[in-house]
Amino acid sequence: MATNENLPPNVIRQLAKELKNLDESPPEGIEVIVNDDDFSTIFADIEGPAGTPYENGVFRMKLLLSRDFPHSPPKGFFSTKIFHPNIATSGEICVNTLKKDWNPSLGLRHVLLVVRCLLIEPFPESALNEQAGKMLLENYEEYARLARLYTGIHAHKHKNKSKTGAICESTTALNVGQSNSTVPSKNIPSAPALVSTSTSTKVLGIQDQNAAPSDPSVGSSTAHKKDGPLAAKIPAEKRKMDARKKSLKRL
Numbered sequence: 001m002a003t004n005e006n007l008p009p010n011v012i013r014q015l016a017k018e019l020k021n022l023d024e025s026p027p028e029g030i031e032v033i034v035n036d037d038d039f040s041t042i043f044a045d046i047e048g049p050a051g052t053p054y055e056n057g058v059f060r061m062k063l064l065l066s067r068d069f070p071h072s073p074p075k076g077f078f079s080t081k082i083f084h085p086n087i088a089t090s091g092e093i094c095v096n097t098l099k100k101d102w103n104p105s106l107g108l109r110h111v112l113l114v115v116r117c118l119l120i121e122p123f124p125e126s127a128l129n130e131q132a133g134k135m136l137l138e139n140y141e142e143y144a145r146l147a148r149l150y151t152g153i154h155a156h157k158h159k160n161k162s163k164t165g166a167i168c169e170s171t172t173a174l175n176v177g178q179s180n181s182t183v184p185s186k187n188i189p190s191a192p193a194l195v196s197t198s199t200s201t202k203v204l205g206i207q208d209q210n211a212a213p214s215d216p217s218v219g220s221s222t223a224h225k226k227d228g229p230l231a232a233k234i235p236a237e238k239r240k241m242d243a244r245k246k247s248l249k250r251l
Contacts, residue, residue: 006040006067007039007040007065007067007069008067011039011065011069011070012039014070015039015065015108016039018107018108018109019032019034019039019042019108021109022034022108022109022112027109027112027113027116029046029047029049029116030044030045030046030047030112030113030116031044031045032044032108032112033045039065040064040065040066041062041063041064041065042062042063042065042074042108043060043061043062043079044060044061044062044063044112045058045059045060045061046058046059046060046061046112046115046116046119047059047157048119048151048155049116049119049120052119052120052147053083053143053144053145053147053148053151054082054084054119054147054151054155055151056151056156056157057080057151057152057154057155057156057157058080058155058156058157059078059080059082059119059155060078060079060080061076061077061078061079061080061093061115062076062077062079063075063076063108063111064076064077070104070105070106071104072102073097073098073099073102074098074111075092075098076092076093076095076098076111076115077090077091077092077093078091078093079091080154080155081150081153081154081155082147082150082151082154082155083129083132083143083146083147083149083150084118084119084122084129084132084147085122085123085124085127085128085129085132085133085136086118086122086123086126086127086128086129087118087128087129088128088129089129092128093115093118094126094127094128095114095115095118095123096126097110097111097114098111122136124136124137132146132147
């Protein structure tokens with residue numbers, strides 16, 4: 001394992017100063033993880049910039065410093081899986097600042113800001129992930145969909161909260177299952193009656209016939225409605241017949 005002994009004393013002093021500054025005044029969206037025992041490996045958590053497919057994600061990256069740093073650039077890697085043209089599937093970062101454009105006067109803050117800007121504006125022309133680079137140029141919507149998918153799976157911002165939420169959801173689902181298993185047991189006796197009544201009414205059409213024996217008032221009112229005009233007509237005819245009989249007797 002690399003230790004501070006692998007770096008020259010003057011480099012250690014410079015790194016200690018830079019790391020203290022980054023800890024006290026971190027760049028926007030970047031949190032540096034300081035290990036006082038090993039300055040040769042610098043870890044940082046980078047928040048996905050808003051408005052990009054990496055939004056709401058947190059990506060862990062590391063910078064590996066060689067013994068001749070800062071005369072040679074650090075090597076950058078993403079530990080978190082990410083779908084990006086300039087980041088290989090192995091996690092290696094391809095950016096000019098860490099290669100041909102490197103300058104010993106550039107500090108760690110500048111390097112970290114460049115890496116975060118890479119999430120905002122990728123460079124598909126110098127892609128390490130050829131699939132992502134080609135997709136970015138030819139079908140941005142599909143590229144963004146896959147980038148968001150990787151972000152949601154591997155770089156979720158609130159991992160601890162999501163686990164708690166999952167437990168709460170499982171508990172809720174369990175409670176719902178118990179309540180659902182209890183409610184039908186209370187309603188079982190009434191369910192067949194509802195089904196048979198609606199079926200007999202709609203399919204067989206025998207509601208009036210069944211109602212007559214069970215409820216005399218319903219039957220009488222139904223009969224009165226059906227036979228009302230006929231019942232009123234019969235007494236009138238009978239009165240006419242009686243009047244004719246009386247007339248014949250007088251004759």
